[in-house]
Amino acid sequence: MSALLSVDDLRLDFVRDGRVASHALRGIDLELGRGEAMGIVGETGCGKTLTGLSVIRMLPTNATATGRIVFDGRDVLTLPERELRSIRGARISMVFQSPATSFNPVFPIGRQLQHVLERHMGMRRKESARRVAEVLGEVELPDPERTMGFYPHELSGGMLQRAMIAMAILCRPSLLIADEPTTALDVTLAEQILRLLRSLQRKHGFSVLFISHDLDLVGDFCDRVAVLYAGRVIESGPATELLVRPFHPYTRALLQALPRHAEPGTPLPAVSGSVPSGLEDPVGCAFAPRCPLVVPECAVRPPLAEVLPGRKVACYRWEVET
Amino acid sequence: MSALLELRSVVKDFPPRRRGGPRVRAVDGVDLTIEQGHTYGLVGESGSGKTTVARCILALTAATAGSIAYDGIDLTKADRKATRRMRRETQLVFQQPTAALDPRMIVRDLVAEPLVTHRLAKGAALRARVTKLLEEVGLSPTLIERYPHELSGGQCQRVVIARALSTGPRLLVLDEPTSALDIVVQAQILNLLIELRKEHGLSFLLISHDLSVIGHLSDRIGVMYLGRLVEEGPAREVLAAPRHPYTRALVGSTRGKGAASLDAPPPLLGETPPAWAIPSGCRFHTRCPLRRELGSPEICETDDPALRGESHAAACHFAEEAA
């Protein structure tokens, strides 16, 4: 079976005054199967959000992207705008971190969802209203008909997030991109939303690109995980294996930095230094300056290589235990 | 051991949002004691009132009722001198480090401001003190002329901590100090806080929604729900054997338990009701899984449970049943 989405050497540069001002993505390689949930994790500035936006080509105006993003056999980066519009929001949809700002405050929720159906599926008003009510019920909003009449400010944060998920699944997408969908929510609410996403995915079989900074969360939700560092995938593999036995020293550093894994009150093993900025052009491995396992060979950047079935890592010393 | 900070029945009301509307009780009778050199972790979700408690302690807002005693002196009755001392000895570390710094000031002036305000140093001594503080929080002196927007989130938080340390405080109120930071940076800041606590004998009031951060730093934990403490006790006990159903839900919400955990029913249904519509009786009864399990006993809707227990207390009519 072919992959639903395959990203090949995706590079994204920010341009200012006609010159490349910074490199945001330096060659991302990803493959996502049908019905699969893949987690993209990394710290601020690693490029995880931009990777997600690139897939629907919602790029910043001052950015240029090269490489290939093949979705269902077609390269998203070269599609004409018209065809792209028919994919966005329909075949590929997105759930954002802050539902409050993702709705237009002057239209009732129901109308905004209906617009999507009327635009993408050419539905009539009555038909779209029926379908919206049905989907609002699917995301477990009480009394869907009434909820449709509410304006965004009349709904709680949890209800808005449900409404946004409803909007995302209206046209039965084959890929859902979720960018930190629970980060802005209270923990007990986040639990409800996660379960909802999981059950909807089970029911409809769409693939999920789950973008998050939270390793534990990604580990629970996703089948596979890709770890990003400075605009590149440095490790990927099945979630259950990768998070239990990480190969890349950066992935290990991330896991060890979680207070949950440490004895209370003791210093956490935190690697020093910080993520290189998009301006720098590191020669060799970008993590080398911070890496406890660094060797002279690291001056040549290690390629992302499959070292065990399903496990890829971009490190020469992945076998060294720490 | 003596109490550094003591809150007794602190209440904070906010005026109604609309004229004639219901008044908003953000904090409803909180008792809390922070021992000298200890860290008290206050955990709760948005709307629980934990930040309002902090604002009352820092006198950023006046408590409607109750007393707050710092080092044995009741602040509601304290004179100017005592208030000023308390201002110097109690400092705040914010959630959004970038917003906590005046965007028009450079690092040097930001760190110097509290010292100048309290007339603690000037001239060469002031410069030396600023350098020393920056060193102490692990900031390179090359950053001294930067504006906040030219620093990373972690660096900003270090500046905020340097400012807080500058007046020689005894109590730091940490309001979600790491929730805006990346994992590795969070670990760096937590390590710094642990180190500073040891070195200066500081007491912390740590406010967070993240139980793992709370658990890592705290000696005692208080759990807030809708303006009340619903559970309180030694950190390890509360996390290992929570007595209140709400605390149990929070503990059960921590992730990293495998994909199967997502197929189990969620630990809690619904959302926290707004502070102007606090449910009758036990304020948690509308969402309580234990109440449903017990067949909805009437007492939950009629009687407001008090915190019961010695060192480890919970405000639940059926705390014993669940244990």
Next chain:
Amino acid sequence: MTTGVGVPWVEPDAIAPAATGMLARTQRTLRRDPAALFGSFVLFVFLLTAALAPWLAPNAEQGRGATDVGARELAPSWAHLFGTDHLGRDMLSRVIFGARPALLVAVAVVLLAVLVGVPLGMVAGFRGGRIDELLMRITDLFLSFPPLLLAMVITAVLGPSLIHASLALAVSWWPWYARLARGVTQSLRQAPFIDAARVFGVREPIILLRHILRNATTPILVQATVDAGTVILAIGSLSFLGLAAQPPTPDWGLMVANGRTSVVTEWWIATFPGLAIFLTTLGLNLLGDAMRDILDPRSAT
């Protein structure tokens, strides 16, 4: 769902901390924005003209008001680049000297409006409650009069003169600054860094001066620059109506009024001072927009 809009976006930390000095920001803004360059050029010429009028003007005496009835209403020529007016004065000299009252009035009115409006607005915004309510009702009262009409009434009562007209304009202008300062103060009052200052025990007046005023400077300066242009336009209108500058003051509005009746035949008399008003107002407006970028240390792009 957001549809295909390209948002100007930068991933935090992904973008360069660009050069940040005020000088660097000025250079960058001028290089990128031709409108800003034009605005600053106009302001520069305007200031220079006002300062050096006696040396720049071909005939300083006539610029100040001396007449030469023998050379009335001459069309532009090499001898008189802008022609001469009804009293034989060299129009170029008149227009050059006209920069002086224009500058003086613009600075005086805006300064007065800022000095009255900003402190009131800041106090209202910071304190809130009754004081705020009262001050804002007063500004509402002033704002409900059309500024030119109010100015006309005041000059009609006090008698027409440039000083009275300036005073009248300031009276109708300060409420805008009170509004602006109040708005900025209100949004800053809740900012965590203001809380931080309070926690450190910084006293209120110091908080207002050190933190709030400094952060309010940018919008106020921007507004002031734009307003300086508008004031020149307004005072021109008042002079045109005979309510501000009186002859023989070299006032642009007055000159336009003088040339009004003969604009078809002796077009130069009204056109050149009119052009001076237009260019100065436009230049100051464009400059105001550019100032926003120059004054804000956060504007990295």
